[in-house]
Amino acid sequence: MDTLEEFLAAYDTVEREMTIKGRNYRFRVPQTIDRFIDPEDPLNDFPLWAKIWKASWVLAGHLVDMPVEEAGSILEVGAGLGVAGIVAASRGHRVTITEYDENALAFARANAVINGCGGLNIQRLDWHTPVIEGRFDTIAGSEVLYHERHFDALLNLFSGFLKPEGRIVLAMKPRRSIMGFFDSAREVFDIGMKKIEIKATDERTAVYLCRMQRK
16 A cells, blocks of 8 residues: 555544654554454454554653664564654654564554654564664564564564664563563573553553663
8 A cells, every 4th residue: 555545445443642752643543453353263363463552652752762862773673553663753763663464564654654754664574584674773662572482583683683782672561471581581681670650540550661781
C-alpha cells in the first residue's frame, strides 16, 4: 500500500489519541483482531502487535527524554503499531522501526504518515535471521520479551547490531519468564532496572524500564 487512503480502505481501524511528554499523537489500531488470528490455531502468531501496550508509552517517553546526540541512531525492534519509534522520530531522533509481521508494518507506516513522519525508515526484520544495514547506538523495544523461544535470537541480535559503546533500552510488564533472558544477558551486559508506575483512573500498572550496556 502506497498511500494512507489505500491503507484505510484495506483495514478496519479506529483512532486512538495519546499525549506523550506534552505533545498529542494519533494512532490507528485494528477495530478487531479477528482477521489476524488463525482460526485453526489461535495462539499461532497471535497478533500481539495489534494493541498499544503501556510499555510502549514508557519507552516512548524515555526515548524523548534522551538527548538526540546521546541516543544517536536508534533501532526499534518489535515496534508493533510504531508508537515509540514514531514519537521519538517526531522529536528529532534518527529511528529505524522494524517489525516481522507485514500487517504490523502497514499500520506502522500509516501511523508514521498520520503523525508527520512519512519519511521514517520502517522495514521488516526477522530476529532469527536478522538482515539490516549497520550498527546502532541504541536498540529499543517494548514487550519484546514475551515468548521465551525468541530470547536467544534477541540476544544475538543485540550483540550483532549494537555499537560497542551503545545501549539497549527495553520496557515491559513484569513476568516470571523474563528472568531467564536476563540471566543469560548478564554474561555479556551490565543491566539496570527501574520500576515505573502508570496511573490511569483507578488502575495502576507497573512497567519496568531496563537499560543494558556491554561489560
